[in-house]
Structure formats: C-alpha cells, structure tokens
Amino acid sequence: MANNKKMVEDITSMEVDFAKWYTDIVKKAELCDYSSVKGCMIVRPYGYAIWENIQHLLDAEFKRTGHQNVAMPLFIPESLLQKEKDHVEGFAPEVAWVTYGGSEELEERLCVRPTSETLFCDHYKNIIKSYRDLPKLYNQWCSVVRWEKTTRPFLRTREFLWQEGHTMHETAQEAIDETEMILNIYADFCEKQLAMPVVRGKKTDSEKFSGAEATYTIEAMMHDGKSLQAGTSHYFGDHFAKAFEIEFQNRENKPQTPHQTSWGVSTRLIGGIIMTHGDDNGLVLPPAIAPIQVVVIPVAQHKEGVIEKAQEVKERLAKQFRTDIDISDNSPGWKFAQYEMKGVPLRLEIGPKDIEQNQCVLVRRDNREKTFVSLDELETKVTELLQVVHDGMYEKALQNRENRTWSALNLEELIQIANEKSGFIKAMWCGDAECEAKLKEVAGVSSRCMPFAQEHLSDTCVCCGKPAKSMVIWGKAY
Amino acid sequence: MANNKKMVEDITSMEVDFAKWYTDIVKKAELCDYSSVKGCMIVRPYGYAIWENIQHLLDAEFKRTGHQNVAMPLFIPESLLQKEKDHVEGFAPEVAWVTYGGSEELEERLCVRPTSETLFCDHYKNIIKSYRDLPKLYNQWCSVVRWEKTTRPFLRTREFLWQEGHTMHETAQEAIDETEMILNIYADFCEKQLAMPVVRGKKTDSEKFSGAEATYTIEAMMHDGKSLQAGTSHYFGDHFAKAFEIEFQNRENKPQTPHQTSWGVSTRLIGGIIMTHGDDNGLVLPPAIAPIQVVVIPVAQHKEGVIEKAQEVKERLAKQFRTDIDISDNSPGWKFAQYEMKGVPLRLEIGPKDIEQNQCVLVRRDNREKTFVSLDELETKVTELLQVVHDGMYEKALQNRENRTWSALNLEELIQIANEKSGFIKAMWCGDAECEAKLKEVAGVSSRCMPFAQEHLSDTCVCCGKPAKSMVIWGKAY
Numbered sequence: 001m002a003n004n005k006k007m008v009e010d011i012t013s014m015e016v017d018f019a020k021w022y023t024d025i026v027k028k029a030e031l032c033d034y035s036s037v038k039g040c041m042i043v044r045p046y047g048y049a050i051w052e053n054i055q056h057l058l059d060a061e062f063k064r065t066g067h068q069n070v071a072m073p074l075f076i077p078e079s080l081l082q083k084e085k086d087h088v089e090g091f092a093p094e095v096a097w098v099t100y101g102g103s104e105e106l107e108e109r110l111c112v113r114p115t116s117e118t119l120f121c122d123h124y125k126n127i128i129k130s131y132r133d134l135p136k137l138y139n140q141w142c143s144v145v146r147w148e149k150t151t152r153p154f155l156r157t158r159e160f161l162w163q164e165g166h167t168m169h170e171t172a173q174e175a176i177d178e179t180e181m182i183l184n185i186y187a188d189f190c191e192k193q194l195a196m197p198v199v200r201g202k203k204t205d206s207e208k209f210s211g212a213e214a215t216y217t218i219e220a221m222m223h224d225g226k227s228l229q230a231g232t233s234h235y236f237g238d239h240f241a242k243a244f245e246i247e248f249q250n251r252e253n254k255p256q257t258p259h260q261t262s263w264g265v266s267t268r269l270i271g272g273i274i275m276t277h278g279d280d281n282g283l284v285l286p287p288a289i290a291p292i293q294v295v296v297i298p299v300a301q302h303k304e305g306v307i308e309k310a311q312e313v314k315e316r317l318a319k320q321f322r323t324d325i326d327i328s329d330n331s332p333g334w335k336f337a338q339y340e341m342k343g344v345p346l347r348l349e350i351g352p353k354d355i356e357q358n359q360c361v362l363v364r365r366d367n368r369e370k371t372f373v374s375l376d377e378l379e380t381k382v383t384e385l386l387q388v389v390h391d392g393m394y395e396k397a398l399q400n401r402e403n404r405t406w407s408a409l410n411l412e413e414l415i416q417i418a419n420e421k422s423g424f425i426k427a428m429w430c431g432d433a434e435c436e437a438k439l440k441e442v443a444g445v446s447s448r449c450m451p452f453a454q455e456h457l458s459d460t461c462v463c464c465g466k467p468a469k470s471m472v473i474w475g476k477a478y
Numbered sequence: 479m480a481n482n483k484k485m486v487e488d489i490t491s492m493e494v495d496f497a498k499w500y501t502d503i504v505k506k507a508e509l510c511d512y513s514s515v516k517g518c519m520i521v522r523p524y525g526y527a528i529w530e531n532i533q534h535l536l537d538a539e540f541k542r543t544g545h546q547n548v549a550m551p552l553f554i555p556e557s558l559l560q561k562e563k564d565h566v567e568g569f570a571p572e573v574a575w576v577t578y579g580g581s582e583e584l585e586e587r588l589c590v591r592p593t594s595e596t597l598f599c600d601h602y603k604n605i606i607k608s609y610r611d612l613p614k615l616y617n618q619w620c621s622v623v624r625w626e627k628t629t630r631p632f633l634r635t636r637e638f639l640w641q642e643g644h645t646m647h648e649t650a651q652e653a654i655d656e657t658e659m660i661l662n663i664y665a666d667f668c669e670k671q672l673a674m675p676v677v678r679g680k681k682t683d684s685e686k687f688s689g690a691e692a693t694y695t696i697e698a699m700m701h702d703g704k705s706l707q708a709g710t711s712h713y714f715g716d717h718f719a720k721a722f723e724i725e726f727q728n729r730e731n732k733p734q735t736p737h738q739t740s741w742g743v744s745t746r747l748i749g750g751i752i753m754t755h756g757d758d759n760g761l762v763l764p765p766a767i768a769p770i771q772v773v774v775i776p777v778a779q780h781k782e783g784v785i786e787k788a789q790e791v792k793e794r795l796a797k798q799f800r801t802d803i804d805i806s807d808n809s810p811g812w813k814f815a816q817y818e819m820k821g822v823p824l825r826l827e828i829g830p831k832d833i834e835q836n837q838c839v840l841v842r843r844d845n846r847e848k849t850f851v852s853l854d855e856l857e858t859k860v861t862e863l864l865q866v867v868h869d870g871m872y873e874k875a876l877q878n879r880e881n882r883t884w885s886a887l888n889l890e891e892l893i894q895i896a897n898e899k900s901g902f903i904k905a906m907w908c909g910d911a912e913c914e915a916k917l918k919e920v921a922g923v924s925s926r927c928m929p930f931a932q933e934h935l936s937d938t939c940v941c942c943g944k945p946a947k948s949m950v951i952w953g954k955a956y
Contacts, residue, residue, distance in 0.1 A: 033601060033604060033605070035550070035551045035597065035600070035601070036555055036558055036597075036600050037551050037553045037554075037555060037588060040551035040552070040553060041551070042548065042549070042550055042551065042597075042601050043548055043549035044548055045546035045547065045548055045616070048546075048547050048548050048549055049546075049547070051549075052547065068523035068526070068527075069523065069526050069527070069530065070520065070521055070522055070523055070526050071520070071521035071526055071529075071621070071639060072513070072520055073513045073515050073518035073519070073520065073637055074518070074552075074590070074621060074623065074637050075515045075518060075574075075637070076515075077514055077515060080514055092580075093580045093581065094580050095579075095580065096553075096576045096578070096579050096588075097576060097577065097578035097579075098574045098575060098576050098577075098590065099575065099576075099577045099578065100574070100575035100577065100587075101573075101574050101575075101625035101636075102570075102571045102572050102573065102625045103571065109578075110515060110574075112552070112576065112590070119513065119514075119520075122513070122514050123511060123513070123520050126511060127511070138523070142621075143549070143552060143620075145552065147579035147580045158579075159551055159552050159553070161549060
C-alpha cells in the first residue's frame with residue numbers, strides 16, 4: 001500500500017503516551033480492528049496467527065497432562081447461573097442476556113457464557129457416578145462475553161478468546177495439586193515461550209474468582225510498571241459440586257462430593273506480549289509464537305541472481321522455521337521498518353556482496369545486533385539466534401521488573417512510592433480486607449498477589465501496624 | 479463402569495428404527511450429550527477429538543490455498559444484519575437476540591451471528607482500498623446460532639461448530655473460481671478422508687443461500703437413502719459489497735466493487751460420518767479422522783509377559799498412529815464390543831500364542847476381517863490395512879448410493895419411486911420453481927442439486943412436460 005511508509009512512522013513514542021503507543025501498535029501491526037459492536041474486536045490474521053501459536057503450544061501441554069477438549073454450549077439459562085450464590089453475584093451484573101429466539105420471547109432468558117463453571121457442573125452431574133469416573137479433566141477453547149464498561153483491545157474486551165479448563169477430582173488434595181500444576185504450566189509457558197517473567201502467587205480473598213475457595217495467579221510486569229494478571233487457576237473445593245448436587249460412589253461405596261478446579265488464559269496474553277516487549281519501532285515478538293520467525297529481505301534485488309538466491313535461502317529456512325520473504329518493490333529501508341513494526345525476531349539480509357562471499361546478515365529485532373553468517377551454517381545459526389533473542393527479551397523484561405520492584409515498611413513509604421514510582425510494591429499485610437481497601441483508597445494500589453516466594457520484610461502490616469500474616473505485592477493493574 | 483456391558487448391547491438396530499439407532503450411537507459412543515439449553519449440545523471428548531481431526535486436515539488445505547484465519551465478533555447489530563435485503567429475510571426469523579447487557583437494556587439489539595457475511599463486509603469496507611489489497615481470503619472457526627424448532631445432535635442444533643470462509647476478489651471470474659475450488663476441497667476431503675462419496679452440484683434458486691447469486695453443494699447419501707448437504711460454497715457477485723459500499727481502486731485507477739464468496743462445513747459432517755458408515759455394532763470411523771486408529775487388546779492378559787508385550791506394541795505404534803491400549807480388567811469380549819461401538823478402525827489382539835509366534839491379529843472394524851501379522855512388519859501392515867479399511871468403507875458407501883439411485887421420466891414414476899424407495903431420484907427439470915414446489919407437495923422430495931455431471935434422461939420436465947433445462951437430483955434430506 002502506498003501509505004505504508006507513513007504508517008511505520010506514525011507510532012506514538014511509548015515514553016510520551018504509553019496508552020496511545022499501545023493502541024497504535026495494535027492497529028498498525030494489524031493485530032486487530034474495531035468492530036461495529038462497541039467493545040468487541042476483530043482479531044486480524046496476524047493477531048490470530050499469534051493466538052494459534054499460543055493455542056498450539058498450550059494445548060499440547062494440556063493434552064500431555066491428560067486433559068481433553070470439549071465444547072459446551074454458548075448459553076446458560078438464568079436458573080443455572082443462579083445455582084451458586086457467590087458466582088452469580090460476581091457475574092450477573094456483566095452478562096449479555098438473550099431474550100428472544102427469532103420473533104418469540106423466551107420463557108427463560110439465557111446469558112451468553114461469561115465463564116462455564118455452571119455448564120460443566122450441569123454436565124458433570126450426568127456423567128460422574130463413581131470414583132472410576134474421576135478425575136474428569138476437561139478444557140475448551142472458545143470465546144466468552146462480559147459486558148465491561150471500559151474496553152481496550154486484547155486487555156479488556158466484551159468478547160474475548162480464551163481456554164477454560166474445568167476439572168473434577170476425588171479429593172481436595174488432588175484438586176489443589178491440579179490447580180498448582182496448571183499454574184506452573186502457565187508460568188513456564190509465559191517464561192519459556194513468551195519470554196515474560198511472572199510472579200506466581202495467591203490472590204487475596206477480595207481479589208479471588210467469584211465462587212472460588214482460592215485463586216492462584218501469575219502476575220507479569222508491563223514496560224510501564226503496571227501489572228497484568230496473565231493467567232489464573234482456581235480451587236473451588238466442593239461449593240459448586242454441592243450446589244449442583246454432584247455425587248459419586250467412593251472407594252468405600254459411599255456417596256461423596258467431588259472437588260473442583262477451573263483455570264484460564266486468554267487473548268489478554270497478546271496484550272501482555274505487546275506491553276512487555278514492544279518498543280518505539282513496534283512489536284517485538286517472542287520467537288516461539290511469532291507468526292514469522294525469520295523474514296528474508298533481498299538487498300539490491302534488481303541485480304542478477306539476488307532474488308533467486310534470497311528465495312533459495314527462504315525455501316531452505318522454511319523447512320525448519322516460520323519464514324517469509326519480501327520481494328516487493330518497496331525499498332529495503334521500508335521493508336526493515338515494516339517487519340520491525342511486525343516484531344519479526346530475525347531479519348535476514350542478503351545482497352550481491354553477501355552472495356559472493358557465501359554469507360548473509362542476520363539482524364536481531366530485540367536489539368538490532370547484526371551477525372554475518374556463512375550460508376553453510378545458516379540453520380544452526382538461526383536456531384541459535386532465535387534462542388539468543390528469546391533470552392535477551394526475557395532478561396530485559398526481568399531487568400525492568402527488578403528495576404521497578406520496591407519495598408515499603410510503612411504506610412507513608414508505600415504512598416510515596418505509589419505516587420512517585422511505578423511498579424510492584426512489596427509490603428507486609430495483616431490479612432484484613434479493610435487494610436486492602438484503605439491502600440486502594442490512599443495509594444491507588446491493589447493487591448496483585450501473595451507470592452509463593454514469601455519474604456519477611458517486617459513483623460507488622462504496612463497499613464494498620466498489627467501483626468503481619470504475609471507479604472503482598474501491591475500495584476496498579478491492567 | 480459396571481453397566482458398560484449393558485450399554486453396548488443397548489443399541490437399536492438401524493433396520494428397526496434408523497432415527498433411534500442414530501441417537502443411540504451418538505449417546506453411547508459418547509460423542510455428545512444434551513445440555514440444559516434446548517437444542518444446544520455438549521460435544522464430548524470423543525466427539526470433539528473427531529472435530530479436531532477434521533479441523534486439522536481442512537485447516538491445512540485452507541492455508542495451503544492461501545487462506546488466513548481471523549476471529550470476528552459473536553454479535554451483529556440489527557442494523558448491520560439488515561443491510562442486505564435477501565440475507566436478513568432469510569436469517570432474521572431464526573436468530574437469537576441479545577437485548578440486555580448486565581441490567582441495562584441495549585439501545586440496539588444484537589443478534590448472535592447465524593453466519594458472518596455482514597461482519598466480514600463491515601470489516602472489508604475498512605481494509606479494502608486498492609486492487610493490491612485483493613484477494614482477501616479469510617476464514618474463521620467458531621460456532622453460530624440458528625433458532626431451529628426441531629433439532630437433532632450434529633445434524634441440526636441451535637448452536638453448531640463450523641468454519642466459515644469469506645473472500646473478496648477483483649473480478650467475478652476469480653470469485654467463481656474460488657467458489658468452485660473450495661467445493662472441490664470439500665468434496666475431496668469427504669471422499670479421501672471421510673470415505674464419504676458426494677455429488678457435486680449447484681443448488682436451484684429456491685434452495686440457495688439467502689443473498690447468494692449461486693450456491694454450490696456437495697450432497698452425500700446416508701445409509702437410509704436420505705441426502706445430507708455436507709458442505710456449501712456460495713458465490714455472491716457484488717450484492718453484499720454494494721449494500722456495504724465496499725469499493726477499491728482498480729488497475730485503471732477507477733473505483734470498482736469487489737466480488738465475494740463464502741463457504742462452510744460444520745459438525746454436521748460428524749452426523750454424516752455416523753449415518754454413512756455406522757452399523758448395528760456402533761460407529762465405524764474413517765481412519766483419517768478416528769481419534770483412535772488402532773486399539774491394542776491383550777488376550778489372556780493375566781499370563782506372564784502379555785501386558786508388557788502389548789504395551790511394547792502400543793508404544794511402537796503410537797509413534798506413527800493414534801493408538802490406545804485397554805488393560806482394564808474387563809473381558810476381551812467386552813473390550814471388543816466397546817471399541818467397535820467407538821468405531822476404532824483396527825483392533826490389535828495379542829495373546830500368549832501370538833507372542834510365541836512373534837505375531838498379532840489385526841481385525842478390521844468395517845467388516846471384522848482378521849489378518850495375522852508378523853510383528854516384524856507391524857507398521858507396514860497397519861498402514862496398509864488402514865488404507866484398506868478406508869477403501870472398503872468408501873466402496874460400501876458408494877455401493878449403497880448406487881443401489882439407491884433411481885431415474886424417473888414422468889411424474890407418475892417419480893411419485894412411485896418416492897413412495898416405495900428411498901434414495902436419489904434423477905429427473906429432468908424445466909427450471910421453474912413451481913414444478914419444484916409441486917414435487918415437494920405430491921412426492922415429498924426436494925431438489926438436492928443440479929449435478930455438475932449432467933445426464934440427458936429426456937427432453938422434458940418430469941413435472942410439467944415442458945422443455946427441460948437440467949437434470950436434478952431429488953430426494954429427502956436431513
């Protein structure tokens with residue numbers, strides 16, 4: 001397109017306006033577009049390809065650990081949603097209601113699923129009869145709807161794509177183990193595939209999922225110091241199972257109620273990738289999920305043999321890597337900017353001189369470092385450099401988090417940090433929801449989580465001075 | 479489970495009650511379950527695994543031919559649905575309407591997408607500016623909702639899973655070529671992967687998609703002689719594009735309206751697989767999409783070394799085939815029946831005598847034929863036999879279709895065949911919708927398609943006797 005050059009130059013700098021920088025990238029890297037329904041987005045091919053790569057990797061993990069995919073209905077009858085009291089209180093205010101089928105008013109209105117605990121329980125009631133039927137380890141990939149007031153692409157939309165796992169177990173311990181195992185799968189995925197360091201922890205009662213006994217979370221720090229809840233895993237105990245009257249014959253031939261979990265990650269992860277790794281030239285994509293891992297750009301492509309050689313190199317790489325080539329008549333400079341905007345981890349430049357010397361140039365997206373590589377060892381070097389890019393991205397993100405993690409020993413300190421800095425604030429907490437509410441009021445921070453890796457900063461609550469029960473990470477969140 | 483044996487024996491014979499046989503299989507092979515929302519089904523793990531295999535194979539074909547996946551919103555504002563007159567007339571009576579978001583009544587009601595032409599057009603209007611932006615070849619995998627009165631699992635449900643391709647092209651010819659190419663992808667998929675022979679043809683005007691210029695279809699014959707529309711591909715001309723004011727600068731720098739297609743297959747295909755191949759012992763699954771291609775059943779497994787050897791064989795096969803093993807303490811006979819119910823294409827039996835002779839027994843699901851196979855050539859034989867099973871299934875289905883395809887030269891003949899036989903009735907047609915309506919009234923058959931492979935049966939319409947324009951296949955349909 002004639003105006004592509006302009007597009008590339010158009011991004012707001014992240015230091016000037018982080019929010020605008022974010023929406024610029026989302027639009028200009030063609031990840032998504034706005035639709036005619038307020039708050040609902042169109043995930044465009046490049047954005048969807050990222051999601052497909054995420055799905056592919058996570059789905060393999062879920063299957064490796066014994067989970068099976070299913071498809072539950074899109075709709076939940078109002079009476080079903082109401083079966084678990086805490087759950088309905090949490091979700092009813094933000095669901096979309098179907099009231100008509102064709103021209104007929106429905107006898108009972110149906111909500112579009114905001115999450116599917118109630119549907120899974122309704123099904124589990126039919127299929128769980130004996131301890132031999134347990135565990136049930138189900139997952140589904142679908143979209144859900146929550147009628148949010150304020151929306152932002154990928155981060156908070158009225159409809160979003162996600163996966164939701166719902167499992168049932170014989171014992172509480174098995175369910176707790178599942179909840180933790182999944183949290184670790186999420187955390188490892190974020191760190192090893194998305195190059196996004198996360199803090200693993202537990203939510204406080206006021207931040208946990210509606211109806212859950214405990215919510216575990218992974219919290220990632222974005223470039224601007226705000227926190228992103230990147231995935232959650234919930235332990236339900238037998239609340240829902242009791243409300244839905246799910247019972248099985250146990251090993252002693254007695255009726256018993258099973259224990260339940262649910263867990264999910266969503267297209268929110270794409271927002272997290274953007275805000276963890278992106279820079280003023282655009283997206284920076286982790287190699288594991290980049291739709292294009294290497295883009296081949298011929299230099300002086302009008303010269304004899306250049307395009308042919310570039311294409312030969314592209315074909316070679318395409319056997320092992322997601323590879324693209326751009327032989328359009330745009331200038332190399334335009335192409336460089338374009339694929340930087342798209343966040344392609346490695347750019348391969350090849351021109352007449354390189355061909356003479358049987359080499360090419362590989363340029364890292366994350367820091368623009370150039371490496372001359374012999375074509376004889378191309379595949380090896382690309383493999384290595386993709387790993388190096390991943391590691392570099394992870395280190396940079398970790399550095400950002402470490403630079404922006406603070407400790408506060410008293411309320412005054414905490415308020416000062418919250419006002420003057422951005423990032424995670426570690427502080428001790430007595431466990432009282434009132435203190436949590438007060439910190440939100442006076443410092444504008446919420447509890448992100450109680451990290452599994454606890455530290456003992458002091459004996460007393462940062463807010464009330466009473467004895468502390470745990471260290472909490474406080475912060476502003478997306 | 480203690481009552482599994484009973485389950486296996488419980489199927490209604492297909493000759494006694496084909497409809498009941500169908501629902502028995504659907505339930506007992508654990509493909510789906512009913513949900514608390516009338517007409518919406520739960521696709522259970524075994525059914526969903528079939529769908530995943532279908533997705534995997536078709537998605538690769540779509541990508542090979544240059545298509546990209548996207549995700550459009552679930553909702554369509556009423557005003558958007560109304561933009562194309564024929565389309566809204568066709569779909570408005572059967573959509574589900576969202577009227578409330580949380581506790582607030584919406585200013586404009588939203589329908590849950592019954593199909594997404596309007597959403598794609600709304601998006602294409604924003605992103606198609608120049609001939610360089612064309613073609614746009616998009617697809618999405620999602621669910622859609624149509625508020626049907628009468629529903630049957632997989633065949634007609636209020637919500638169903640499908641893929642919908644939506645493409646835009648510079649010229650009418652390109653769009654027509656796309657429509658035909660996709661129909662051929664569908665047909666080849668049905669025949670080569672699902673072992674389901676199909677007739678490729680064009681729908682009559684009264685049977686075409688609401689808003690389409692032409693609808694191409696593949697029609698498969700079920701075991702009972704009824705027709706199943708297994709996939710459709712629509713050519714829209716520039717109807718929608720004009721209604722949505724989509725315009726691009728053409729190669730002569732003049733404004734031009736693009737030409738459009740859409741096409742889809744759905745979980746209906748699973749219904750087709752059941753009714754094409756199933757028998758009184760249960761499902762018979764085509765090897766290409768069977769979640770389990772080979773099941774290993776140890777015989778006399780209490781004897782020393784049997785389970786170990788069976789497991790070794792399973793591990794070997796699992797490297798190349800979707801393989802399962804059943805070492806539960808159910809009897810071999812129970813297991814045989816169980817995996818026949820599940821439609822597993824090959825059963826591998828191995829007992830002490832086999833082990834002594836370094837062999838095993840492979841039993842075909844489609845005809846129960848047994849082959850003794852040396853363990854030295856196991857992988858080769860399994861590969862061969864899976865192909866043989868596929869071919870056998872295809873031939874059997876083709877034979878059924880040929881046995882149930884009739885020709886009628888006049889109305890009396892057609893009515894007699896329709897009353898006495900089941901299957902496809904070939905007959906000439908003048909092209910008049912009145913004759914179509916009359917045949918429905920007097921013979922209870924509808925036009926399935928005008929096959930691409932036309933035959934000249936006579937010069938005159940089977941109904942009115944006026945000059946015939948084309949041969950039509952008439953029949954009863956799911």
